[in-house]
Structure formats: structure tokens, C-alpha cells
Amino acid sequence: MTYDSLLFDVDGVLLDFHPEHPxxxxxxxxxxxxxxxxxxxxxxxxxxxxxxxxxxxxxxxxxxxxxxxxxxxxxxxxxxxxxxxxxxCGERVPYDDCSVLFDLAEHHAMGVISSNQHATVEYMLEYFEFAHLFETVYGRKPTVEGFERTKPDTYYLERAMADLDVTDGLYVGDSACDVRAAHAAGLDSVFVRRSHRTEYDLPEDPTYEVTSLTVLPDLPGVTADS
Missing domain, CATH: 1.10.150 (DNA polymerase; domain 1)
Incomplete structure (x- = not known):
């Protein structure tokens, strides 16, 4: 199978955490x-x-x-x-391995789905010049309902899939709720085990586990000529 889309979480996947998070x-x-x-x-x-x-x-x-x-x-x-x-002020910056996004975007429909505020996600993508790489972007609406629809609820993931008109996507996250949401939405999952997740336990196995986004092009179904 070849994945028809790549979907990404933001915090802990594209954007690093503040040293004093949360x-x-x-x-x-x-x-x-x-x-x-x-x-x-x-x-x-x-x-x-x-x-x-x-x-x-x-x-x-x-x-x-x-x-x-x-x-x-x-x-x-x-x-x-x-x-x-x-x-x-440079207290939160993208991970260095985000450089792989530019190549991936040439071969895949891509989207962002985050539980962070939509305004924060949009600002991040524009500020770090990633916005043009993604065809659909969802952060949570600044409402109680928006908060209740965050992962592991599949609402925003399903909205993104509908926007892209895809079914065989791969969702890249760094938490148990990312894995659960992906599988509930019918997507395969990638768990990125960065330094802040070294001892993190996953109650549900992801489809793939990696330590860097640079590995994504080498995963089955994610190929440069797809």
C-alpha cells in the first residue's frame, strides 16, 4: 500500500516544547x-x-x-x-528534522492536526515558513466544544481527511492519544519517540515507531516516487 497523505501533530512533533512545559x-x-x-x-x-x-x-x-x-x-x-x-523570542522552535517536510510535500498531500489552538498552529506555520507545505490545517477552535473535540476524538482528523479527499493516510504524533485517534479514524500511525518521550509507555502499538522525522521517507508506503 502507498499512503495517499501524511498528517502531522505539532507539539512534540514539529515544534519543540518550552523548557518549563507545561x-x-x-x-x-x-x-x-x-x-x-x-x-x-x-x-x-x-x-x-x-x-x-x-x-x-x-x-x-x-x-x-x-x-x-x-x-x-x-x-x-x-x-x-x-x-x-x-x-x-526563540523559546519554541521547530525540530531540525522538519527539513524533511519540504521533500515529503513534493510527493504527498499533507496536513496538520493539533490539539493546540488553531491560532497558535497557524502562527507557527506562517512564522517558520511551513504554511505552504500543508493543504489543510486544524487546531482546536477557541470554544468548549472545540476543546472536547481534540484527540483522541477523531473530529479534526476526519475533517482533514475529507479536505484532502484521502483514505489511506499516515498520522505522525508523539502521544498515546495521537495513536488512538489515528487508528480510530482508520489511519496508520507513526509514534515519534523524541527525548521527552524516552520513558513514555504506549497502551496501544503504533504502526511505526521512529526517533526522527528523517526516517519517514524510508517507511513502507512513504516513498519519494509515490
């Missing part, structure tokens, strides 16, 4: 609470960082007397602005 994003949450005149506790802010759920975030806002429906889009905008600023 705690670096506390600033965006604190700024959002400040806009509502609230001084949150450490536990309140923690509910909005790694592994956050809508239920926990809504509960914190309710306890502090903050309208969650107003808080959420403000938080999304502040988080996106913070991340774009990190790119501007």
Missing part, C-alpha cells in the same frame, strides 16, 4: 483570572494545566464566581498569545 502556561491562566479581578490559588491554576478537564475547569470558575463561558475564550486567547511570544 508549567510555562500558568502565566496565561493567571492573566485570565486577573482580567476577571480574581487571585486564584495554586490549585485553581493547576486545574487548567496538564490533563485539564472541562469539568474541573468549570468547577474552579464556579467556585470563584467567574462565568466560565466568558472565561474560556479569554483563556484561549491568552494561551495562544503566550505561545506565539515564545516562538518570537
Amino acid at each position: 508549567t510555562a502556561y500558568r502565566q496565561a491562566v493567571e492573566e485570565t483570572f486577573d482580567a476577571f479581578g480574581i487571585s486564584p490559588s495554586t490549585a485553581d491554576v493547576d486545574a487548567f494545566i496538564a490533563g485539564a478537564t472541562i469539568e474541573d475547569m468549570r468547577r474552579v470558575c464556579d467556585n470563584l464566581g467567574v462565568d466560565f463561558t466568558r472565561f474560556w475564550p479569554e483563556r484561549e486567547a491568552n494561551t495562544s498569545s503566550l505561545q506565539c511570544g515564545m516562538m518570537d
